[in-house]
Amino acid sequence: MPRVVLLGSSPSPDIAPGQVAPPAALTLPALPGCPTVIGKLHGQIASIDPSPVTIVRSGDATFYRGLPGQLVTTSDLAGDLRAVADAIEHSTENLLFLPTNSLIHDELIYQITKSKRGALALITKEPREEDENGDTVVADVPIDEALPEIGDRRLEGLPVRVRARKSRVISVGSAFHAVTRPNSVILGPLHLHHKHAATLADACRELADMAHLLGPDDDLVQLLVLCLVRRGVSVGVRGRRDLFFRRISDPVQAAEAVAEMSTFNEDRARLNNAVKGADGFFTTYFVSTYSRFIARWAARRGLTPNQVTLISIALGVAAALCFATGQRAGMIAGGVLIYFAFVFDCVDGQVARYARKFGVLGAWLDATFDRFKEYVVFAGLAVGAAVSGVGDVWVLALIALSVQSIRHLLDFAYGAANRRKPPSPLPSVPLSVSPDTGLRQALEERKMARNTGGIRSLLKMWGKAGKYRTVHWARKMIVFPIGERFAAIAIVSALFDARVTFLVLITWGAVGAVYSLTGRLMRSLA
Structure with missing residues (x-):
């Protein structure tokens, strides 16, 4: 069974005006028992890891106390990265990283954790641009000639700073790291084989020392994948397919997500899988x-x-x-x-x-x-x-x-x-280098x-x-x-x-x- 690390300190979700509690503490009235987002997530992962590590900002710690597992508080993004490194560096079990504001099907958690790849991330790609005839618009500049960029487009509330192909993440960016023609975002769940835990821990500490170069839009899970890719670890990708995943930032999103989730037939997806x-x-x-x-x-x-x-x-x-x-x-x-x-x-x-x-x-x-x-x-x-x-x-x-x-x-x-x-090793690039x-x-x-x-x-x-x-x-x-x-x-x-x-x-x-x-x-x- 994997070791679960819940990330409640990701800077990506925008807190709605007047909202005091973090997104993970939002209630889901449409679900039986009116659970909070984090309470539901803990119930889902209890059979995987009854004592997960939860990393949150100090100001939000009150909303996580009393929940099972170890609570680690931090004050900034550098602290988040160092806390992740401390939690995983000696792990002898596979790891599952999940944002605490995740609304996700049980079957999707199972499908991700059963992966035999060294690393696997849930992604979604930008829709391909089409012209008035429905044909895919081809970029004027071939990708081999395109220049790396700091993506400012957003998809599902996250900055588009990932370049992914059909089966693998090619490059990941941040406010400092530029990516050639980004086309995706890392949604949240990340599964990692324990043999790469020390590599990720070392890279997290190095990136923590560079945290002053990162920005408020940089998502913690995306930064973890950045560390892995820059260290030559192959990160496979999968989409949601016939299952559901959303990050929730406010009560309106919570209500919309629960309504959308109810339209999915999880049992049928489980049967097909x-x-x-x-x-x-x-x-x-x-x-x-x-x-x-x-x-x-x-x-x-x-x-x-x-x-x-x-x-x-x-x-x-x-x-x-x-x-x-x-x-x-x-x-x-x-x-x-x-x-x-x-x-x-x-x-x-x-x-x-x-x-x-x-x-x-x-x-x-x-x-x-x-x-x-x-x-x-x-x-x-x-x-x-x-x-x-x-x-x-x-x-x-x-x-x-x-x-x-x-x-x-x-x-x-x-x-x-x-x-x-x-396997044939993948190339690595220093985290201190901006373009990919x-x-x-x-x-x-x-x-x-x-x-x-x-x-x-x-x-x-x-x-x-x-x-x-x-x-x-x-x-x-x-x-x-x-x-x-x-x-x-x-x-x-x-x-x-x-x-x-x-x-x-x-x-x-x-x-x-x-x-x-x-x-x-x-x-x-x-």
Whole structure:
């Protein structure tokens, strides 16, 4: 579980005239129990960290006393940065930074904290400017020629001083640090792996010594990301998508935010997030379209992922027994049962993600018995072929089993080797340097160095081809993932016989193995 640091001292929110209490102390009358913003936030993070660190300005400390955790008071922005450094420098747990005036869905907190990236920030980008025809307006000056600037535009009450691409923050600015063509703001939640805690603490102390160069509009969370990016830490980005987050500054914003939040279906978003995003074509369009609803039904009735796994195993064994009859009716029944065995194989993982019930035993059962179901079905098909007079297909069954076993070994070995490979380091730039020109130049040089060479060029071209849906799904299917394998067994066995089924499995499996092995060799040599 991450260590939570609540930031109540960010200078960004504007206090409304006559408002004495800080935004975090505003009440939310439309919600049950009429909680304060900070009270609701504490309730949400209690299961993550029951004793968070809260950093606030001395004048606001009264409104935070009595809340769980450690309260740290400061007098200025330099004190805020030093307090953050003191709170995190020796952390052995991942960290979650949240402004105290955040109104946020539980599911969004969960999605951010489960990230395996070194750092992840919630952002929103400026809408792209369009002309009267609806076409995106292209800037007169290419970004490579644009000059760094101190952004004065505002988005959701925050200065636009962040340059972000699709997956990563490129540069962050402040009243002193200039950014080339900023296009985003850091909304608030920031998740950080503990291995970067000391780096951030050191950078915060350095920036604290420069606090006289910063301005009243500089947001504390944005400054933390500035420290990380300038120290060469990769900060990934994600948007709100189908979930809600707002910072609240006054009672009017609080009422508007609660009303807007009520229009979001958090449970539906949680259910959608229970489905893996990288599934194959068959799983995406013929299973996950409805399996998520089975998962929610099962979770609400107390079924555990392991119990669902046992259902999947039982269906797989029943399918093998049907195949072993060798009769046409048995082959059709086996095809139907193996399809639903795969459906429940998907459901067990979706139940785990929806109900947030994870365990080593469940992961082991799921991985092990996927292979068991597949191989017991091979045996059932081979027995059925002998019974029905199709002939001896045990050799084909052993070849199909060998192809899949070798593929699984190669997948495991490549994954293990890839995890040991250290990531390419990002460039760093001193905090004392105002423009981000040097940072952008170093990133371009890094990009050019990585893209040189014939193999890398081919991989880049193949990667870009994936933006076309036909190519994307073709690449997913050619590797013959488990969904396509179970679909092939179900369909071919129901329509033909065991011999044809094994020939399809061997041929498609061999093509997928060659494709995967070629790609991995190219990536290893690039």
